[in-house]
Amino acid sequence: MSDGRPHWVRLGRELRRLREIAGLTQRDIARRLRISQTTVDRTESGGPKGKPPAWPKVREWAEATADASPDLEVLRELAEAALDEHFLYRNLMSEGLAAVQEDIRTEEAAARLLRHFNPWGIPGLLQTADYARRVLTMTDYRQAGGVEEALQARLRRQEILHGTGRRLEFVLTEEGLRKRIVPAAVLAAQLNHLAAMATLPSVAVSVVPAGVQAYAMPAFGFVLYEDHADGQEPWAAIELYHDRVIARKPDDVGIYQAQYELLRRPALHADETRALITAAAESLR
Numbered sequence: 001m002s003d004g005r006p007h008w009v010r011l012g013r014e015l016r017r018l019r020e021i022a023g024l025t026q027r028d029i030a031r032r033l034r035i036s037q038t039t040v041d042r043t044e045s046g047g048p049k050g051k052p053p054a055w056p057k058v059r060e061w062a063e064a065t066a067d068a069s070p071d072l073e074v075l076r077e078l079a080e081a082a083l084d085e086h087f088l089y090r091n092l093m094s095e096g097l098a099a100v101q102e103d104i105r106t107e108e109a110a111a112r113l114l115r116h117f118n119p120w121g122i123p124g125l126l127q128t129a130d131y132a133r134r135v136l137t138m139t140d141y142r143q144a145g146g147v148e149e150a151l152q153a154r155l156r157r158q159e160i161l162h163g164t165g166r167r168l169e170f171v172l173t174e175e176g177l178r179k180r181i182v183p184a185a186v187l188a189a190q191l192n193h194l195a196a197m198a199t200l201p202s203v204a205v206s207v208v209p210a211g212v213q214a215y216a217m218p219a220f221g222f223v224l225y226e227d228h229a230d231g232q233e234p235w236a237a238i239e240l241y242h243d244r245v246i247a248r249k250p251d252d253v254g255i256y257q258a259q260y261e262l263l264r265r266p267a268l269h270a271d272e273t274r275a276l277i278t279a280a281a282e283s284l285r
Contacts, residue, residue, distance in 0.1 A: 007081035009046035011053075014078060015061055016044040021068035032064045033057060051103070051246075052082035054232050083235070083248040097136060097150030105157045107237075113227040115169045117263050119218040121176045122190060124154050125161060125168065126197050126205075131190040134182045141241065161200055167227075168203050171264045173218060174210040177280050184284045191281035195274050206267035207276050216262035224256060 019029055026044075030037040035057075043053055053061070058079045062070040101124075108114060108125075116123045122131060132154050136147050160166060177191060198205035208214075226234040236256040238245040247253055268276060 007078060008052040011058070011075070011078040011082045012044045012046040014075065015058070018062070018065040018068040018070050019044075022065040023067070024065065029061065029064060033060050053079065054083065055079045056230055056232055080248055083246055096146045097140060097144050098146055098153045101150050101153035101157060105153065107225060108157060108160055110228055110230065110232065111225040112165060112229060113167045113169075113224075115171075115224040115226065115260055116221070117171045117218070117223075117260055118221040119173045119176055120221065121179055121181060122172070122194060123170055123221075125158055126170065126194055127154070128186075128190045128193045129155060130186045131182055134186070138181065161197065161203060163202065166202050170203070170205045171208065171260065171267055172205065173208045174276065174280070177207065177277065188281045188284040191277050191284075195277045195281070198270070198274055198277070204270070205273055205277075206264055206269075207273045208263070208267045209276065212266040214263075215265045216259050218263060222256055222260075224253070224260060 019026070026037050026040040030040045033040075046052075055076055058075050059072070062072055062075055104124075114125075116125075121135065124132065124135070127135065129151060133147060133151050136150050136154070140147065161168065177194075178187075180187065182190070194205065197203055208218075220238060220240065222236055222238045224234060224236050228234075233248065233250065234253050234257070235246060235248040236253050238247065238256075247256065267273070
């Protein structure tokens with residue numbers, strides 16, 4: 001349990017116990033749940049790489065091992081606890097920066113509503129290649145390398161901006177827009193790109209101007225993943241320097257949903273937001 005995921009270890013042990021009592025192999029479970037045998041093995045071993053299974057998949061596992069009389073209440077409690085554990089970046093990045101981007105892409109594809117709050121800059125889904133390259137280089141705290149591969153993976157994530165049946169909301173701050181983490185020309189191009197993306201039918205961008213009355217503390221960025229086609233409950237991802245915190249318990253998610261509304265409250269409306277972004281870009285020329 002040195003990887004900091006004791007709840008996933010307990011969940012994995014229980015799922016393995018149920019499988020063995022039911023007389024099934026890992027290959028049997030993989031076939032019935034439509035996942036790879038590697039995923040089955042990783043689930044039963046409790047990490048350290050990847051993510052524990054969400055409740056819908058755990059429920060399928062229980063149905064596949066019905067002969068072992070699984071306790072659904074216990075399994076759900078274990079699944080929720082495992083999903084609330086921290087994902088240390090030293091474990092997430094063990095397979096490289098690109099793998100982290102691909103994992104996030106999978107998470108984004110499953111949600112029909114994504115709500116971002118980012119106080120420090122531009123979210124990955126709205127970044128230009130030059131801006132994204134700089135951000136990935138700066139956030140490679142463990143010197144994992146593979147920035148160019150991660151850049152291409154991040155740009156592939158942006159395909160969802162042009163799809164249908166999905167809503168993507170972004171609450172940003174004027175301070176974050178103007179932050180000089182890239183040269184002026186790169187930042188100007190990024191801001192013009194942001195203004196263009198804000199006109200897409202599936203995208204809503206709101207900016208909180210500098211100096212306005214705040215109604216919540218903008219301490220760090222987070223993303224709400226909501227309205228899942230598979231019935232998965234809403235959850236939140238909070239990005240810190242050393243780990244990525246996942247909150248799935250309804251009460252905890254509710255905190256972030258409420259904070260999101262308070263953080264968005266002083267933001268400008270759509271036309272005003274685009275005007276502010278355009279003015280910030282012009283000021284860099």
